[in-house]
Amino acid sequence: MNMKKEILARVLVISLLLIAIAVPVGGYLISSANMGHVVDFHARMPENGGWSAGNITVQVGQPITLHMTSDDVVHGFAIGKSNQPAIEILPGEFVDKTLTFDKTGTYTFYCTHWCGPNHWRMRGTIEVTGAGPALQLDTEPLYLQLGIDIDAPHPAKVVPTIQPSAERGAKLAYLLPDYALSRETYLTTSPADLWLKLRAEPSISKLSDNDLWDVVRWLWERQSSPESLSKGLKIFMDFAAAAHGMTGKGDGVMVKGRPTMTPKNMGHTLVRPPDFTDPHTLLGASPALLEGKIIRGGMGTGMPSWGAIFTQQQIDAIVGYLYTIAWNSVGVSPATPTQEVSHP
Amino acid sequence: MDANSSHPAKVARSKLWFYGPVFVVIVLLILLVPLPQAASTPTDRTIRIEASRFQFVPGEIHVNPGDKVTVELISQDVVHGLSLDNYNFNLQAEPGQIVTGTFIANQSGVFRFRCSFTCGNLHPFMIGKLTVGSNYLLIRGIALAGLAVAGAFLSMWFSTTRHSQGVR
Amino acid sequence: MTRLDLTRFPKMNAALKNRWPQFLLRAVTLAGFTFTILAGLMGSVVGSHNFAIIFVWIAWWTALKLFFIPFGGRSWCSICPIPMAGEWLQRGGILEPGKKKVGSGKRWPRFLRGNWLQAFGFLLIGLFSAVTLTSSKITAIVLLAIILLSLVLSLIFERRAFCSYLCPIGGFTGLYAQAGPVEVRVKEAEVCAAHSEKLCYDACPWGQYPLALKSSANCGLCMECLRVCPKDNIAVNLRPWGSDLQADTRHNLSEAFLGLVMLASALVDSAIFSGPWGNLKMAAYTIGSREWFLFAGIFMVSALILLPGFYALCVSWANKLGQKKRTLQQALARYSQVLVPLGLMAWIAFTISFAFVKFGYVLPVISDPLGWGWNLLGLQTKAGVGQSSAFVQILQVIVLAAGLFWTTRVTRRISGSNRQSIPLILFSSVFTLGMLWLLIG
Numbered sequence: 001m002n003m004k005k006e007i008l009a010r011v012l013v014i015s016l017l018l019i020a021i022a023v024p025v026g027g028y029l030i031s032s033a034n035m036g037h038v039v040d041f042h043a044r045m046p047e048n049g050g051w052s053a054g055n056i057t058v059q060v061g062q063p064i065t066l067h068m069t070s071d072d073v074v075h076g077f078a079i080g081k082s083n084q085p086a087i088e089i090l091p092g093e094f095v096d097k098t099l100t101f102d103k104t105g106t107y108t109f110y111c112t113h114w115c116g117p118n119h120w121r122m123r124g125t126i127e128v129t130g131a132g133p134a135l136q137l138d139t140e141p142l143y144l145q146l147g148i149d150i151d152a153p154h155p156a157k158v159v160p161t162i163q164p165s166a167e168r169g170a171k172l173a174y175l176l177p178d179y180a181l182s183r184e185t186y187l188t189t190s191p192a193d194l195w196l197k198l199r200a201e202p203s204i205s206k207l208s209d210n211d212l213w214d215v216v217r218w219l220w221e222r223q224s225s226p227e228s229l230s231k232g233l234k235i236f237m238d239f240a241a242a243a244h245g246m247t248g249k250g251d252g253v254m255v256k257g258r259p260t261m262t263p264k265n266m267g268h269t270l271v272r273p274p275d276f277t278d279p280h281t282l283l284g285a286s287p288a289l290l291e292g293k294i295i296r297g298g299m300g301t302g303m304p305s306w307g308a309i310f311t312q313q314q315i316d317a318i319v320g321y322l323y324t325i326a327w328n329s330v331g332v333s334p335a336t337p338t339q340e341v342s343h344p
Numbered sequence: 345m346d347a348n349s350s351h352p353a354k355v356a357r358s359k360l361w362f363y364g365p366v367f368v369v370i371v372l373l374i375l376l377v378p379l380p381q382a383a384s385t386p387t388d389r390t391i392r393i394e395a396s397r398f399q400f401v402p403g404e405i406h407v408n409p410g411d412k413v414t415v416e417l418i419s420q421d422v423v424h425g426l427s428l429d430n431y432n433f434n435l436q437a438e439p440g441q442i443v444t445g446t447f448i449a450n451q452s453g454v455f456r457f458r459c460s461f462t463c464g465n466l467h468p469f470m471i472g473k474l475t476v477g478s479n480y481l482l483i484r485g486i487a488l489a490g491l492a493v494a495g496a497f498l499s500m501w502f503s504t505t506r507h508s509q510g511v512r
Numbered sequence: 513m514t515r516l517d518l519t520r521f522p523k524m525n526a527a528l529k530n531r532w533p534q535f536l537l538r539a540v541t542l543a544g545f546t547f548t549i550l551a552g553l554m555g556s557v558v559g560s561h562n563f564a565i566i567f568v569w570i571a572w573w574t575a576l577k578l579f580f581i582p583f584g585g586r587s588w589c590s591i592c593p594i595p596m597a598g599e600w601l602q603r604g605g606i607l608e609p610g611k612k613k614v615g616s617g618k619r620w621p622r623f624l625r626g627n628w629l630q631a632f633g634f635l636l637i638g639l640f641s642a643v644t645l646t647s648s649k650i651t652a653i654v655l656l657a658i659i660l661l662s663l664v665l666s667l668i669f670e671r672r673a674f675c676s677y678l679c680p681i682g683g684f685t686g687l688y689a690q691a692g693p694v695e696v697r698v699k700e701a702e703v704c705a706a707h708s709e710k711l712c713y714d715a716c717p718w719g720q721y722p723l724a725l726k727s728s729a730n731c732g733l734c735m736e737c738l739r740v741c742p743k744d745n746i747a748v749n750l751r752p753w754g755s756d757l758q759a760d761t762r763h764n765l766s767e768a769f770l771g772l773v774m775l776a777s778a779l780v781d782s783a784i785f786s787g788p789w790g791n792l793k794m795a796a797y798t799i800g801s802r803e804w805f806l807f808a809g810i811f812m813v814s815a816l817i818l819l820p821g822f823y824a825l826c827v828s829w830a831n832k833l834g835q836k837k838r839t840l841q842q843a844l845a846r847y848s849q850v851l852v853p854l855g856l857m858a859w860i861a862f863t864i865s866f867a868f869v870k871f872g873y874v875l876p877v878i879s880d881p882l883g884w885g886w887n888l889l890g891l892q893t894k895a896g897v898g899q900s901s902a903f904v905q906i907l908q909v910i911v912l913a914a915g916l917f918w919t920t921r922v923t924r925r926i927s928g929s930n931r932q933s934i935p936l937i938l939f940s941s942v943f944t945l946g947m948l949w950l951l952i953g
Binding site: 375398399400401403404425427429430453454456458459460462465466467468469470471472473479481482484485486488489491492493495496497499500 | 558559560642643646647784785786787788789790791793794797869870896897898899900901902905906909910912913914916917918920921924925930937941944945948949952953
């Protein structure tokens, strides 16, 4: 055997093997060393571990780069109570996002593409420390200030029988007492309660019941601009439709198989969300109550808490949109299933 | 008899030069000749497809050629997509939100539709099947298979004929 | 006999005898194999972005079935990295055999010979394929286990024990190599008869004796016999396809079993990976669940009872139609040749359906093999979802029809009459129609 050739052969084999090993191992070491202010950030379904970093600490004013990818399905990244657009995270693909915080405090980040029934749990926090101005703490939500029990049932004592028209209601507004027009009244009273209150007013007595509902609808809808309503619609579709259903009926894909909510099982088991297309559901709730449910969640029903996620503006938009669901459901028969399903 | 013109080898070879191209032409005809689709008025259809990991329900869909097909795609769990082979048709479905798209089924045959957003390990095999009209390719395939058997016998008969005439 | 002996050309002969080209290829595949294992273990869990998944199950698997086997028979085995470490230790040298040989060199047990273990190995792969093919970590673990197993076996047993008796891919490749266009044979038998020292047999890692070599199923084209023969009496022939499938070639029952397992696997894999049946895929994927056991049961029954039963029925019918009296066992073994071109073309058709759609992932995964966000090739675009074009569908039809054409010829060749070939042609036609329906139906 020719030893020279044999040694050359051995050297070749070992060299190629070393290259084969060096590429992944070396690549890994190099990228870990380079990290510094870059955080390797993996998004996974909560069942698979959720965010690879649940809590990130960063100095105020210092940029941090999140080197993001997904290990399973499409996720998204956004920071709560911020107007920055969400970032889509595709499996296997990488996206870098550099963040700089100018105020100290706790920020919440969350996933923005539904990734299974536990999607809403997919959140984490960024602690911003150091010497600098602090994040303004949230003011106490209205429902707490007013002492509203948001867990108590609130069916509307009265509901309209034909769909009210805000346009007609506008023309009758001149009959209203001043308090009816204030934002405070709007925030603290449910449509049904306000209708009852106004029904008792002598100045309103000549209005029919339906006319009065027109007025109440107008009072509600004037609180939200068209932009706000369309924002509310989008937020509802992106965040809520998976559970509440696109129509708000409480038949979203994520709650299939759950029982309907009853007084007996409410608070004890995961149930379907209430049916917003039944006017009794929402017309008996004041905006403050709805806001409370959105902010706090936690009714034992699976409804998440959104206080760290939505800005006040976004909550107002959602609430405004919710009422339109209720108004538009009056006098409408239950939704017919999609026509013409083709057979294989 | 003239030795050259009727030599067994030459006779066999000339037969091959005849039957060979005939065979090829028949194969091409079977594969490529346009077959008329059963006459049917194109209709508008709406099909609701539920996408989940890792299947489409319904997984098999049948429409007529020329139909205007509206697909309502709704995802049950994570972001899925639907991409239809041969048609430039792509949808992305966020769970809980119906996304619709429309196309005209102007190509006949069987087309697979696939999930176009990675949704987990079995994602590459999240497949459904759309049949437009009749699956003529399958019929062509069966005809070609029959021809294959017949052709095989013929080609064997050829070699034995050549062998028995002392031709190698 | 139409054979083209490559050793007749001096440059070709020198290239085949030269150890360097083959060695370099082996060194590269060994390094590639190592890299693949590391990529699978360390890299992205997203299969489409991991070198291990794309290169093992798309690139290499396709190359094997569309290139290595149809054009080179068992040629992959000559450069496969799995037995390399063991073989180098066994022969005491990397480039050429040396003095310090390592290993016990025991003979492989008689009762474990044949294709039985390989067939069962292939069935095992099929049972777990939905998970293995889609998990980079599991792919890597399987590769690692195989290469370690091969090494251990090489230290205990003589020659390429893993390759000859256990490797499911070896079973696959060997079976279809009989239809392949390459063979190693002796040039003149008289020369061997006069030569008492059997250097060629000693040198063969496959335990083959070139003088007795009548089938390419068990020859890995390593060329060792070529290199050691002092009489230069070994030929490397290019030959027509299907040359080992003749009326007078010898075959055994384990080949029939292997051939049938291959056919059943082609059907089941086509259903799972190309079909629209989500329930079937989920059943195949959720290993350990009730659905998976149901799937496994149906798979096993089809592969071990239904298909072999149908085959045996057709064979016994054909046997009765013939003039020459054979036992059922003899007939089952003889007709196993029919399963070779049928299966080879079916697997090619399935591969076209399975892999062509995903070829778009190959280049991006070379650019970012570990799925860590690298861009070594500087690519601009990402892989799309891929689709199966009309051309691809027609190609599958042609391939399946060609397979039926080919297997009908083989059937007729080994049958005594036209009538006697009908039962097996019926078998082949039913199988072909099944594949047609699964792939393009």
